[in-house]
Amino acid sequence: MKTADSENIITGIETALVHLGRESAEITNSVNPPLVRASTTVFRTLSEFKNSYKGVVFESPRYGRSGTSTNFELQAAMARISNAETCIATSSGLSAIAAVISAHASQGSHILVQRNVYGPTKALCDNSLNMIGSRVEYFDNAVDLETMINEATTLIFIEVPASLTMDMIDVRAVCLTAKKRNIPVACDGTWGTPVFFDAHALGVDISIHAATKYINGHSDLMMGLVTGSYDALASTRVWCDRFGSHASADACWLVLRGLRTLAVRMKQHHENAREVANFLCELPAIKKVMFPALPPDPGHSLWKSQFTGAPGPFTVELKNCNETSFELFINSLKLFGLGTSWGGFESLVMPAVPHHLRSLAVLPDEGRLVRLHIGLESPRDLCNDLERALAHL
Numbered sequence: 001m002k003t004a005d006s007e008n009i010i011t012g013i014e015t016a017l018v019h020l021g022r023e024s025a026e027i028t029n030s031v032n033p034p035l036v037r038a039s040t041t042v043f044r045t046l047s048e049f050k051n052s053y054k055g056v057v058f059e060s061p062r063y064g065r066s067g068t069s070t071n072f073e074l075q076a077a078m079a080r081i082s083n084a085e086t087c088i089a090t091s092s093g094l095s096a097i098a099a100v101i102s103a104h105a106s107q108g109s110h111i112l113v114q115r116n117v118y119g120p121t122k123a124l125c126d127n128s129l130n131m132i133g134s135r136v137e138y139f140d141n142a143v144d145l146e147t148m149i150n151e152a153t154t155l156i157f158i159e160v161p162a163s164l165t166m167d168m169i170d171v172r173a174v175c176l177t178a179k180k181r182n183i184p185v186a187c188d189g190t191w192g193t194p195v196f197f198d199a200h201a202l203g204v205d206i207s208i209h210a211a212t213k214y215i216n217g218h219s220d221l222m223m224g225l226v227t228g229s230y231d232a233l234a235s236t237r238v239w240c241d242r243f244g245s246h247a248s249a250d251a252c253w254l255v256l257r258g259l260r261t262l263a264v265r266m267k268q269h270h271e272n273a274r275e276v277a278n279f280l281c282e283l284p285a286i287k288k289v290m291f292p293a294l295p296p297d298p299g300h301s302l303w304k305s306q307f308t309g310a311p312g313p314f315t316v317e318l319k320n321c322n323e324t325s326f327e328l329f330i331n332s333l334k335l336f337g338l339g340t341s342w343g344g345f346e347s348l349v350m351p352a353v354p355h356h357l358r359s360l361a362v363l364p365d366e367g368r369l370v371r372l373h374i375g376l377e378s379p380r381d382l383c384n385d386l387e388r389a390l391a392h393l
Ligand SMILES: Cc1ncc(COP(=O)(O)O)c(C=O)c1O
Pocket: 092, 093, 094, 095, 118, 159, 163, 188, 190, 191, 210, 211, 212, 213, 222, 223, 224, 340, 341, 342
């Protein structure tokens, strides 16, 4: 079978997404690599068995937990696409985040985390790291960060854009500050994927993606992908191995399939999200659209300098909207599924409750937020659906 000479011919990410991660397809003369499920790897000789324990865990078959050829195909492809040396696939986006943070936490260590990160990331930092004796502090921007780093700091964790509020942090500035003190920066870049966001080129040491979202793109599995240099991922790799946090071969096979269409899906999500966001800006029921791709957004210039596209999701603030009309609005949407995820082909809506309001039994009428994930439907149909539902406000 003819395979692309990947080193020389592949220059664009679109080509890489189509051609990488298919080497084992040669064995079966098929377009797609075979799905190899295994708990047990068997070796022909004792020396082969012994050698398998010398290499890097997760890069050659050893035992089901370290992965099969299906896992290695995906990890190698993701590393190349991300301009990184290596990649670890884990069981979910959150497990990848937990592995990276926990691997850098120890008795007396200090971890700096961007204040408005994804809720479960914050819950992990607030409730679990103290059990190991690690202290977490939250920062808002690169300027604050400089003054908060101390001798015990072992990791800086950011997310761009921040969940729900869609705030943009200056990734380059964070990484420059961290480099001066030799502290690794981990970044949750799920929103942009490697198609729109080259985390390592901006200086990020450990890049994390919930492949559950756009990278897989079909709302039918959970996975986390972590990329970086061998050195940067060394402690995370050991942690994943010790705690058995690995992706299944089935999920890896499906994510490899998702990669093939990632670039075209991302471009379409970007176009659709911009059309719907611009439409919403003009509606009287809308107070604010929080979407860094729109010029009035406070994060717009940072978005332009760090991303090449904006797939959404984005958050919308509704004008004076009480509980009853809010419920009517959500329930009368026909094309938006009501669910917490995003990144799939279908549009989704979710009430977005900022952290400081989470304990309130009744939310204030003013400033109610919804998060919209704009899928691959016709944007005109989505705008009509939203306009009709917003008439209830
Ligand atoms: C920004 C971000 N990071 C990470 C995750 C976690 O991914 P998973 O749901 O695969 O655990 C999510 C999930 O919604 C997310 O929105």
